[in-house]
Amino acid sequence: MYMLQPTSSELKGDLTATESLVRQNTLGETVRVDGIGLHKGTPVTLVMHPAPAGHGIVFRRVDLVDALGVAKATVAARFDTVTETTMCTTIGNDHGASIATIEHLMAAIAGLAIDNLLIEIDGPEVPMMDGSSAAFVDALSKVGLKSLDAPRYAIRILKPVKVEDGEKITALVPADTFSVDVAIDFTCEAIGQQRANMPLMNGQFCAELSRARTFGFRKDVDMLQSIGLALGGSLDNAIVIDEDDSIMNEDGLRFDDEFVRHKALDAVGDLALAGAPILGRFEGNRPGHDMNNRVLHALFADESAYELVPVTDELGLRLPGLC
Ligand SMILES: [Zn+2]
Numbered sequence: 001m002y003m004l005q006p007t008s009s010e011l012k013g014d015l016t017a018t019e020s021l022v023r024q025n026t027l028g029e030t031v032r033v034d035g036i037g038l039h040k041g042t043p044v045t046l047v048m049h050p051a052p053a054g055h056g057i058v059f060r061r062v063d064l065v066d067a068l069g070v071a072k073a074t075v076a077a078r079f080d081t082v083t084e085t086t087m088c089t090t091i092g093n094d095h096g097a098s099i100a101t102i103e104h105l106m107a108a109i110a111g112l113a114i115d116n117l118l119i120e121i122d123g124p125e126v127p128m129m130d131g132s133s134a135a136f137v138d139a140l141s142k143v144g145l146k147s148l149d150a151p152r153y154a155i156r157i158l159k160p161v162k163v164e165d166g167e168k169i170t171a172l173v174p175a176d177t178f179s180v181d182v183a184i185d186f187t188c189e190a191i192g193q194q195r196a197n198m199p200l201m202n203g204q205f206c207a208e209l210s211r212a213r214t215f216g217f218r219k220d221v222d223m224l225q226s227i228g229l230a231l232g233g234s235l236d237n238a239i240v241i242d243e244d245d246s247i248m249n250e251d252g253l254r255f256d257d258e259f260v261r262h263k264a265l266d267a268v269g270d271l272a273l274a275g276a277p278i279l280g281r282f283e284g285n286r287p288g289h290d291m292n293n294r295v296l297h298a299l300f301a302d303e304s305a306y307e308l309v310p311v312t313d314e315l316g317l318r319l320p321g322l323c
Helices: 062-068 103-111 134-143 204-208 218-226 258-274 289-300
Strands: 023-027 031-036 043-050 057-061 074-076 082-084 090-092 117-121 145-151 153-157 161-165 168-173 179-185 193-199 215-217 239-241 281-285 306-310
Touching: 023 043, 031 134, 057 062, 074 090, 103 134, 103 204, 103 258, 161 289, 168 289, 179 258, 193 204, 193 258, 215 218, 215 258, 218 239, 258 281, 258 289, 281 289
Parallel strands: 057 117, 179 281, 215 239
Antiparallel strands: 023 145, 031 043, 043 117, 057 074, 082 090, 153 306, 161 168, 168 281, 179 193
8 A cells, every 4th residue: 555655764865855855835825715516506615724744635524524523524535535436536435424526626736736735615516616627726826835844745657557448548657747648539529539648747737728628418418407416517617519519608619629638637636636746647548537546546556556756846847836
């Protein structure tokens, strides 16, 4: 089992060049975001607080604290707390506290290189905002980051790790920078075949991916709403494709290949559950939340496939960073 915080003996020698080490960080101050949840369509408030080094990204269901107590209402955002991957990524614990649709928020957190946060949420799903990470990036970058007194670590991929399920493939491959290479293939003409192959170093997540919205088909949205799901889903928080293959949103697309960019954004958010930035390339063919999570399980099941390395100034430039 991997440990996010290496013991001092594992890092012996590495910490001598302290002047070039990047420190962990958190938010400069508490920030609040209001929106609506996709499935229930009800208002949700996130209150994101600064947290100490080694804390990681942790959610707390404040609406359950009275019933469960603080500890049982709290869930760390990690690959091994994922409980559900259909349509979105959900984390949870054995006490009935769960948080759904964390991926776009997690992508913003990873894209801005934030290590430690306590996220209070007053309902079971993260608000949809506009269906992308843009509102979270705006809110988090507005208050800025605070440096903490502990070194930051990255997970360096040492050998390829791959999971396959029919045509769906996800893999993590050794590389000098964090990058994604995602391909999708839809029979509908509005999407078709698309590929996003790009490094996501300092600032590039915000420019290239953060504004790419989730998407769905009108017939699926109608079906979901008929069974009481996606009640908050609308043209304000998703690209919707009509029966005739046309895009229903009045303003059209934000990028010609917005669909695959969103899939790459999802991958960044799901990979953020590794607990530290990944130094390597993510490859996905028709990836989804399930396959994204499975590749992390495969990675951490093989101790020879990765190592934790302290992030130096030079290495930090090859990872996502402030926009
Ligand atoms: Zn998504």
